Amino acid sequence: MDVAQFLHEFWIARGAIWDGFQMTVAISALSIFFGTLLGLFVGLALVYAWLPVRFVVRIYVDFIRGTPVFVLVLASFYILSVIGIQLTAFQAGILAITAFCSTHVGEMVRGALAAIPRGQSEAAMAIGLTFRQTFQSVLMPQALRQILPTWVNAATEMVKASTLLSVIGVAELLLATQQVISRNFLSLEFYFLAGFIYFLIDFSIERLGRFVEKKLAYC
Amino acid sequence: MMSEPLLFIENLHKSFGKLEVLKGVDLTMNASDVVSIIGSSGSGKTTMLRCVNLLEEFHEGRILIDGEEIGYTLKNGKRQRLPKAQIARHRALTGMVFQTFNLFPHLTALKNVTLGLIKVRKMKKDEAAEVARHWLSRVGLLDRQDHYPGQLSGGQQQRVAIARAIAMNPKLMLFDEVTSALDPELVNEVLNVIKDLASDGMTMLIVTHEMRFAFDVSTKVIFMNEGRIGEQGPPAELFNNPKSKRLAEFIQNSTF
Amino acid sequence: MDYRLNFDAVWRSFDLLLSGLALGLGLAIVSIFIGSLIGLIAAFAMLSKNKLWRGIAVAYVTAIRNTPILVLIFFTFFALPQLGVRLGKIESFVFTLTIYSGAYLTEVFRGGLIAIPPGLREAGLAVGLTEWGAQRWVIIPVMIRNVLPALSNNFISLFKDTSLAAAIAVPELTFYARQINVNSFRVIESWTVASLMYVFACYIIAAGLRLVERKLAIP
Ligand SMILES: Nc1ncnc2c1ncn2[C@@H]1O[C@H](COP(=O)(O)OP(=O)(O)O)[C@@H](O)[C@H]1O
Numbered sequence: 001m002d003v004a005q006f007l008h009e010f011w012i013a014r015g016a017i018w019d020g021f022q023m024t025v026a027i028s029a030l031s032i033f034f035g036t037l038l039g040l041f042v043g044l045a046l047v048y049a050w051l052p053v054r055f056v057v058r059i060y061v062d063f064i065r066g067t068p069v070f071v072l073v074l075a076s077f078y079i080l081s082v083i084g085i086q087l088t089a090f091q092a093g094i095l096a097i098t099a100f101c102s103t104h105v106g107e108m109v110r111g112a113l114a115a116i117p118r119g120q121s122e123a124a125m126a127i128g129l130t131f132r133q134t135f136q137s138v139l140m141p142q143a144l145r146q147i148l149p150t151w152v153n154a155a156t157e158m159v160k161a162s163t164l165l166s167v168i169g170v171a172e173l174l175l176a177t178q179q180v181i182s183r184n185f186l187s188l189e190f191y192f193l194a195g196f197i198y199f200l201i202d203f204s205i206e207r208l209g210r211f212v213e214k215k216l217a218y219c
Numbered sequence: 220m221m222s223e224p225l226l227f228i229e230n231l232h233k234s235f236g237k238l239e240v241l242k243g244v245d246l247t248m249n250a251s252d253v254v255s256i257i258g259s260s261g262s263g264k265t266t267m268l269r270c271v272n273l274l275e276e277f278h279e280g281r282i283l284i285d286g287e288e289i290g291y292t293l294k295n296g297k298r299q300r301l302p303k304a305q306i307a308r309h310r311a312l313t314g315m316v317f318q319t320f321n322l323f324p325h326l327t328a329l330k331n332v333t334l335g336l337i338k339v340r341k342m343k344k345d346e347a348a349e350v351a352r353h354w355l356s357r358v359g360l361l362d363r364q365d366h367y368p369g370q371l372s373g374g375q376q377q378r379v380a381i382a383r384a385i386a387m388n389p390k391l392m393l394f395d396e397v398t399s400a401l402d403p404e405l406v407n408e409v410l411n412v413i414k415d416l417a418s419d420g421m422t423m424l425i426v427t428h429e430m431r432f433a434f435d436v437s438t439k440v441i442f443m444n445e446g447r448i449g450e451q452g453p454p455a456e457l458f459n460n461p462k463s464k465r466l467a468e469f470i471q472n473s474t475f
Numbered sequence: 476m477d478y479r480l481n482f483d484a485v486w487r488s489f490d491l492l493l494s495g496l497a498l499g500l501g502l503a504i505v506s507i508f509i510g511s512l513i514g515l516i517a518a519f520a521m522l523s524k525n526k527l528w529r530g531i532a533v534a535y536v537t538a539i540r541n542t543p544i545l546v547l548i549f550f551t552f553f554a555l556p557q558l559g560v561r562l563g564k565i566e567s568f569v570f571t572l573t574i575y576s577g578a579y580l581t582e583v584f585r586g587g588l589i590a591i592p593p594g595l596r597e598a599g600l601a602v603g604l605t606e607w608g609a610q611r612w613v614i615i616p617v618m619i620r621n622v623l624p625a626l627s628n629n630f631i632s633l634f635k636d637t638s639l640a641a642a643i644a645v646p647e648l649t650f651y652a653r654q655i656n657v658n659s660f661r662v663i664e665s666w667t668v669a670s671l672m673y674v675f676a677c678y679i680i681a682a683g684l685r686l687v688e689r690k691l692a693i694p
């Protein structure tokens with residue numbers, strides 16, 4: 001490997017890689033945001049909803065989780081246009097990862113709520129709180145606290161999943177890297193670089209997760 | 220001709236880091252001796268048994284079983300721990316029964332006993348099973364041979380553990396508070412098995428808090444105190460006429 | 476929207492989809508077997524007193540777990556040839572998936588080994604087994620039984636990850652689904668059927684593995 005050549009090519013490609021990096025961050029952040037929002041509802045529905053609704057949500061969760069994310073991305077990209085929903089590849093990809101994220105968050109919320117002993121809501125109701133008040137002031141704070149570390153780590157999964165959008169032509173970091181490689185043929189160096197950038201992102205998120213976990217353990 | 224002692228411990232020292240736990244222990248046992256070790260918690264009883272079973276390394280002193288020094292050798296004048304295969308062979312000279320049973324949870328009672336026979340003694344499966352059944356029947360558990368540890372009571376598990384150790388045909392059996400983890404009503408079934416083995420002439424070194432049992436079964440009782448042998452003698456002498464204040468207090472605070 | 480469902484094209488190619496599913500399963504099975512071996516060795520390395528081994532194992536696990544699998548797949552397939560390592564696409568994919576699963580299984584096995592009470596090893600030594608004998612006949616068998624549920628989960632997610640082999644044109648289920656989609660324009664049909672095949676396969680595998688777990692569980 002010629003370091004000077006690599007540095008030279010890197011200098012040429014820095015803009016493209018930076019754009020790809022930004023795209024990766026955008027895809028991940030948007031998917032995590034919408035996925036978490038949707039996931040909270042999914043989790044609540046799995047615990048509290050009227051039985052038929054719960055059943056439908058359960059099917060949604062199992063279906064999404066049983067399907068590889070890659071298939072979700074491809075299906076979302078190809079299917080939406082033929083049923084008349086005109087989305088860009090970027091939007092279709094985010095939709096798929098959002099769905100993926102929502103089922104993860106949904107299961108987390110369900111698990112966390114299920115882990116809170118029944119006696120707590122009974123005690124809260126006994127001192128006269130309504131269900132809504134009990135939920136807001138007793139159950140949800142505990143559940144959120146419990147899922148926070150897991151949720152931070154799920155974020156690394158979304159960053160990894162964002163690479164799948166390269167296959168439907170979204171120029172995120174991986175596709176940007178491939179485009180760079182197709183010009184300079186330094187596949188080893190630039191794949192390694194991309195892998196390293198992903199590593200840095202995920203590793204930082206993972207550290208953040210541990211930090212949050214520790215912080216929560218003390219208070 | 221004087222026969223070799225079966226167990227000979229000389230000047231045994233053992234430390235964990237800076238903490239010296241055994242501060243020069245000497246002990247001689249002849250074949251068919253039953254020696255009980257009593258003493259307060261933390262006095263080094265377990266550590267001493269574990270040294271004899273070579274589960275701990277020790278820094279000074281010698282342990283001989285049937286005249287053979289175990290665990291260490293002198294090489295060019297330097298004391299050296301033997302290679303692992305040798306250690307394993309020496310370890311098999313003694314059988315160890317633990318406070319917490321430590322049965323192999325994934326094996327039936329029978330297989331718990333046959334594992335060592337097959338893998339260490341290189342017996343054929345049938346032969347090993349026969350030996351195992353003999354010992355399981357001696358501890359009264361032949362009908363439980365196909366049960367897994369999780370399906371046995373604590374007392375039954377401990378009896379299987381005894382069968383597992385003794386089936387290996389050790390020269391010396393080591394028992395470390397084998398009834399301490401048991402519910403009171405299960406203690407006697409285990410102690411009776413040990414008494415039964417004693418009457419067979421098995422040589423045994425027993426750490427116990429069961430004073431009545433120590434009194435009944437032992438040829439000699441040792442009182443461990445802060446890493447040393449505080450006092451030793453025949454059970455009647457030791458329990459009835461303790462010489463030191465420490466032992467007198469210890470006996471007073473023990474239940475019989 | 477003017478789209479009439481018509482499954483003819485999908486049914487005509489159903490054999491292909493099935494063969495793709497079978498290939499995916501095969502890839503996952505081979506990878507989890509070799510991956511388990513790697514994971515076991517790396518787990519022991521992580522717990523060893525030797526700093527070098529520990530360092531290598533930690534580096535391996537941290538690097539792989541924080542890098543998107545698609546980047547690993549492309550790296551092996553496109554970049555390694557630059558180092559003279561030229562693998563066919565199936566071999567290349569299996570290699571990646573094996574290394575990938577090995578890292579995750581290292582964590583599983585490490586946790587399993589830590590959870591084994593030390594008395595078990597000593598009991599093995601006390602009956603005269605060597606250090607290796609105690610590991611081989613006592614510790615590893617007990618540990619494997621304890622981590623079976625985690626192994627099952629890993630296998631299922633590994634199976635879903637085989638969909639990514641399509642990205643380097645390994646003819647597995649996702650590859651054929653995409654082919655049918657492109658050739659026949661039966662977009663909804665191809666993706667729905669492929670997705671359902673994954674979901675059902677996951678269900679069946681999960682149920683089967685649960686049976687095995689129950690059969691091997693320590694009573
Ligand atoms: N592995 C170890 N590491 C450090 N200290 C230990 C270890 N094992 C035992 N000790 C210490 O050695 C002393 C003697 O322990 P032990 O032999 O178990 O006593 P006993 O069996 O008489 O209760 C205790 O102070 C104990 O804390």
Ligand SMILES: [Mg+2]
Pocket residue numbers: 264265266396
């Ligand atoms: Mg003790």
